[in-house]
Amino acid sequence: MGGSQTQRQEPERQVSAEFADLVCEMLAPLGPVTARRMFGGHGLYLDGRMFGLIADEVLYFKTDDGNRSAYESAGMGPFKPFADKPMIMPYHEVPAEMLDESEALCAWARPAIEAAARAAAPKLGRNRT
Template sequence: MSRQFADHLCDMLSPLGPVTARAMFGGFGLYLDGLMFALIAWDCLFMKADDGNRAMFEAAGAAQFKPWADKPMVMPYWEVPADVVEDGAELCAWGRAAFDAALRTHRPKRAKPSHSAGKARP
């Protein structure tokens, strides 16, 4: 997996805001405002999809991200067509739709219980 490819995509997506790439599981997660909205695996870009933007991926004939070939599990990320990856404006439009999907599906982390709760003070 190429850090150079990840950095290139971050640059292309920069009109959306400060996009960063974090290494994960042999690939990269792409983040904007702390939310992962895309991932890079096998030198392919996948973006987050939900009911609000899944149709654009399906219309393009995109494949859903399947992390293991021998297991039926799929994740809510879809491959971005090569012609979209090569067109900066189009890539940003798809990136915005993916980020919006990440916002819609984001579940805030639950607060960890305080260890001091219920303890007597000395």
């Protein structure tokens, strides 16, 4: 078989890592955004909270009632980890044109970061007995 043996990553994983690095670089004005490998993709973190993910070279941001309508208005669907199962997760695809410039991407990321903070906040009124 041909191909370089010095290549440490499979081409698909390398592209994914490069895309994750690019997204982190574009989001740098928001703070120290990091990407961690998970389940064949990457999770995007700021201040220890996951606010985005990359799967199959597609960027998704965290959504809740506070920001979901912007994604729906743009025609962007939720992240479905399994094509053959109805399960969806609270992340929506980011419009591709937002990846054209850092400022636009950061504008979409801010509400996702806020959604991640809301999800991590302690819930009031829950009694554990």
